[in-house]
Amino acid sequence: MTSPPSTTLQTARSLRQPGHSPGLVDGLRLLLPFARFGAGRYAAAAVLALAGTAAQLLPYWAVYDALRAFVAGRFTTETVARDVVVALVGVVAMAGLLGVSTWMSHRAAFATLEHLRLRIGQRLGEVSLGYLTRRRSGEVQRVLNDDVERLESFLAHAVPDLVSALGVLLGTTAWLVLVDVRMGLVALSVVAVSVPMMIVGVSIGSEKTEAHSRAMSRMNGSVVELIRGIPVVRTFHRGDTVFVETADAIREATGFQAAWGRQLVPVYTAFYTLLTSNVVVIVPAGLWWWTRGTLSTADLLFFLVVGLGYTASVMKLMQLTVQLGRLGLGAALITELDAAPVLPQPQEPAVLGEPAIELDGVRFAHRDFDGRACLALETVTLRVPPRTMTALVGPSGAGKSTLAKLVCRFWDVDSGSVRVSGVDVRNLTHSQLMGQIALVLQETFLFDDTVAANLRLGRPDATDEQVRAAAKAARADEFVQALPEGYGTRIGERGARLSGGERQRLSIARALLKDAPIVVLDEATAFVDPENEAALQDALAELVRGRTLLVVAHRLSTIVGADQIVVLDAGQVVETGRHDDLVAAGGLYARLWAAFEDSGTGRDTDMTRESDDDPARVVSRLVGVTS
Numbered sequence: 005m006t007s008p009p010s011t012t013l014q015t016a017r018s019l020r021q022p023g024h025s026p027g028l029v030d031g032l033r034l035l036l037p038f039a040r041f042g043a044g045r046y047a048a049a050a051v052l053a054l055a056g057t058a059a060q061l062l063p064y065w066a067v068y069d070a071l072r073a074f075v076a077g078r079f080t081t082e083t084v085a086r087d088v089v090v091a092l093v094g095v096v097a098m099a100g101l102l103g104v105s106t107w108m109s110h111r112a113a114f115a116t117l118e119h120l121r122l123r124i125g126q127r128l129g130e131v132s133l134g135y136l137t138r139r140r141s142g143e144v145q146r147v148l149n150d151d152v153e154r155l156e157s158f159l160a161h162a163v164p165d166l167v168s169a170l171g172v173l174l175g176t177t178a179w180l181v182l183v184d185v186r187m188g189l190v191a192l193s194v195v196a197v198s199v200p201m202m203i204v205g206v207s208i209g210s211e212k213t214e215a216h217s218r219a220m221s222r223m224n225g226s227v228v229e230l231i232r233g234i235p236v237v238r239t240f241h242r243g244d245t246v247f248v249e250t251a252d253a254i255r256e257a258t259g260f261q262a263a264w265g266r267q268l269v270p271v272y273t274a275f276y277t278l279l280t281s282n283v284v285v286i287v288p289a290g291l292w293w294w295t296r297g298t299l300s301t302a303d304l305l306f307f308l309v310v311g312l313g314y315t316a317s318v319m320k321l322m323q324l325t326v327q328l329g330r331l332g333l334g335a336a337l338i339t340e341l342d343a344a345p346v347l348p349q350p351q352e353p354a355v356l357g358e359p360a361i362e363l364d365g366v367r368f369a370h371r372d373f374d375g376r377a378c379l380a381l382e383t384v385t386l387r388v389p390p391r392t393m394t395a396l397v398g399p400s401g402a403g404k405s406t407l408a409k410l411v412c413r414f415w416d417v418d419s420g421s422v423r424v425s426g427v428d429v430r431n432l433t434h435s436q437l438m439g440q441i442a443l444v445l446q447e448t449f450l451f452d453d454t455v456a457a458n459l460r461l462g463r464p465d466a467t468d469e470q471v472r473a474a475a476k477a478a479r480a481d482e483f484v485q486a487l488p489e490g491y492g493t494r495i496g497e498r499g500a501r502l503s504g505g506e507r508q509r510l511s512i513a514r515a516l517l518k519d520a521p522i523v524v525l526d527e528a529t530a531f532v533d534p535e536n537e538a539a540l541q542d543a544l545a546e547l548v549r550g551r552t553l554l555v556v557a558h559r560l561s562t563i564v565g566a567d568q569i570v571v572l573d574a575g576q577v578v579e580t581g582r583h584d585d586l587v588a589a590g591g592l593y594a595r596l597w598a599a600f601e602d603s604g605t606g607r608d609t610d611m612t613r614e615s616d617d618d619p620a621r622v623v624s625r626l627v628g629v630t631s
Contacts, residue, residue: 057171062094357426
C-alpha cells in the first residue's frame with residue numbers, strides 16, 4: 005500500500021482540528037484508499053454481493069407469481085412447484101453468493117490490516133522520536149489496535165452490505181413502481197419523510213465524533229499510564245490521588261457518551277418510528293384502491309408482503325452511514341500516523357572515516373504536544389576524537405541527554421550539523437549510523453521475549469557462543485544461567501522479572517554483541533545499588549575498551565579520568581577541559597565538584613590518590629581507559 009494521497013492526508017488533518025468531524029463523503033474519502041490493497045478481491049466481493057442481492061428478490065417474485073396465479077384461478081401443482089423451486093434457488097443462491105462475497109471481503113480485509121499494521125510499525129521505526137514524544141502512548145496504541153481493527157468492519161462488511169442494501173433498495177423501489185405507480189409512491193413516501201430525520205441524526209453524530217474521540221483517547225492514555233505506573237503508585241500508597249486523573253477521564257468519556265445518547269434518542273426514535281410506520285399508509289391506500297377496483301387482489305397482497313418490508317434496507321443503509329462517519333475519524337488518525345514524516349536517508353552508504361563525533365553550531369528545540377518549541381541546545385560545538393573519552397556534565401536540564409541522542413539521530417537538528425565518523429548523520433543510512441554506535445541508556449528497555457532474543461537485537465545473526473561470550477564479558481552469564489531456562493527464559497514486559505542491575509548488564513551485553521566502534525553512554529550506573537555496581541563497572545570496562553566514548557555523567561567521580569569534560573548549562577557549552585584544569589578554573593564545573601564533595605558522595609576521597617581497590621577508582625579507570 006502506497007502513502008496516502010495529499011488530498012486524503014489534507015482531509016485527515018482537517019478532521020483532527022477542533023470543530024471538524026467526518027460526514028459520509030469524508031468518511032468514504034478516508035476509508036476507500038485502504039481498500040486499494042486487495043482491490044481485486046473487494047471488486048469480486050461487490051459483484052458477488054450484487055448477484056446475491058438479485059437472488060434475494062427471487063423468493064418475493066415467486067410469492068408474487070403464486071398470488072397472481074391463485075387470484076386468476078390458475079393455481080396448479082405445477083405452478084406451486086415452479087414457484088417453490090424458484091424461491092429455493094433464490095434462497096440458496098443468495099446465501100451462497102453473499103457467503104462467498106463476505107468470505108472474500110474478509111480475506112482481503114485481514115490481509116489489508118496485516119499490511120497496514122506492519123507498514124505503520126515500520127514507519128514508527130523511521131520517524132523522528134520528536135513525533136512520538138508529542139503523542140501520548142495511549143493514542144498511538146489506540147490507533148494501532150482499536151482504530152486499525154475497526155477498519156475490518158468497513159473493509160470486510162461495508163462492501164457486501166452496502167452493495168446488498170443499495171441493490172435491494174433500488175431493485176425493490178423499481179419493482180414496486182412497475183407493479184403499481186401509485187402504491188410505489190405511497191411506499192416511497194415513508195422513506196422520503198424519514199430520510200431527513202436520518203440526515204439530522206448523522207449530522208449530530210458527526211459533530212460529536214471528534215469530541216468523542218478526544219475523550220476516548222484521553223481515557224485510554226490515562227489508563228495506560230496508570231497501569232505502567234502501578235509499582236510507583238503502590239510504593240508511595242498514593243493510588244487515591246493518582247487515580248483522580250484516570251477517574252476524571254473515565255467519567256468524562258462516560259458522561260460524554262450518555263449526553264450524546266440523550267441528544268440522539270429523540271431523533272433516532274422519530275426516524276425508526278416513521279420508517280416502520282409504512283403499514284399505516286400502505287394498508288389504507290391499498291384497500292382504498294382495491295375496493296374501487298383499480299388495484300388487483302394480487303397486487304394488494306404483493307404490496308402487503310413486499311412493501312411492508314421495503315424499509316428494512318433503508319434502516320441498514322442508515323446504520324452503515326453512521327458507522328462510516330465514526331470510522332472516518334479513526335481512518336483520519338491512521339492516515340496521519342501512516343503518513344508521519346520519516347527522517348530522510350541517503351540512497352547509498354557513505355564512506356566512513358575514523359570513529360569520531362563532531363558537533364558544529366548545533367541548535368535544537370523540543371516541541372510539546374501543541375507544537376510549541378522549547379530550546380534545548382544553542383550553538384553547541386565540540387569534537388570527540390577517535391578512541392578517546394568525552395564526558396558531558398552540567399545541571400539538570402542542561403541538554404546532556406539531548407546532545408547524546410542527537411548523535412544517534414533520534415531527531416534532526418534545527419541548524420548546524422552532527423557528524424559521526426566524519427559524515428553528517430543526515431548523510432548516513434540508518435543501518436550505517438547504528439552500525440557505528442552502541443547506545444546504553446539509564447532506562448533499559450527489554451522486550452517480553454527470551455534473554456537471547458533481547459541480546460540479538462543489535463546482531464540478529466549472532467551464534468549462541470557469541471551471545472554467551474558477550475554476556476560473560478558483561479558479567480551477566482552467571483545470573484542468566486541461573487534462570488529457569490537459561491538464555492531461553494522469557495524475562496517479562498520491560499524485563500520485569502530481572503533486577504535493575506541485571507537488566508542493565510543485559511543492555512551492556514547487547515551493546516558488546518553489536519561491537520560498534522563508538523559508545524554513547526547515558527551513565528548506566530547512575531541509579532544502581534552498590535551490590536550491582538561493581539559488576540556493572542567491570543561490564544562497562546569491557547564495553548568501552550579501545551572505543552570512542554561519549555558519556556553523559558551524573559556522578560562526577562566517574563569522569564575524573566576523562567580525556568575531555570564538556571560542561572553544559574542552559575543548552576550551551578560553557579567550559580571544556582580536563583578535570584584538574586576545570587576545578588582550578590573556578591567555573592561551573594568547580595562549583596558542581598564542590599557540591600558533589602559536600603554531598604558526601606566524594607567526601608574524604610582524594611580523587612588523585614585512591615587505592616586500586618577503591619570503587620571510585622575502578623569507575624574512573626573504566627571510563628578513562630584511554631587516559
